[in-house]
Amino acid sequence: MTTPCPCGRTSAHPAKSAKTQPLPFSACCGPYLDEHAPLPAPDAEALMRSRYSAFVLGRRDYLLATWHASTRPADLTLDPAVKWLGLEVRSQRQIDTDHAEVEFVARYREGGRAVRLHERSRFVRESGRWFYVDGDQF
Template sequence: MARRTSRNQRPVTNSRTAAAACPCGTGRTYADCCGACHTGASPAPTAEALMRSRYSAFARGEADYLLRTWHPRTRPARLDLDSGTRWRGLEILRTEGGSAFHTTGTVTFRASYEDAQGGGVLAEHSRFERYEGAWVYVDGDVAG
């Protein structure tokens, strides 16, 4: 069953402190939200939670986490993040599957950013699977 959400997220700062607001836009602190996934203290319970934690990892420059949560069959050998990109907000548009009762799921999202060329939006329909009991990112279709 699909659900549609419209979550207009307020821009957040790229603070590195655990008490700061989580970049994924839930309103929780980083430590109580995506930080627990990044440290390995708590795996993402849903595909959407993994999507949010991966967005936060991009915002915080956590390339190791991104690689760890990428399916081995589609994972690149290395990941070089652009330190000049500032991720400014995440909006989850739709999720399908991806709960504790599913083995696959999709998340459609928009993420706003700023870089040397100005601002922009990345829109993607991402696919997730359970691999060895944990949610992992498989791949996605970037919207034009």
């Protein structure tokens, strides 16, 4: 059995009656989070999904490496008590060749309380790699 990717991406089936299946981590965000031979995310949505998976998996290194230097914090502390519950990508917009936005809702539980993070994130591509820049929360 393969582990489903934390980002929740599903396979696309051409037939409307066909049921979608969760993509395995190894065929979704896994290649981007691979510590030994990471692949760059091909677009802003894939980067955003892989960053969500990095939060789920506690991959602080990946989060910092994919955060644009102009806005990246000096340090990042992840709370191991936070339980990530799901991701919904609401929209994605390619602004030009090297700029994009992704709107999403991420759900998590912190201290027994359910929280929804609704954000429109901005991404930039430099030297063939996408980076998270910042976002507006709703």
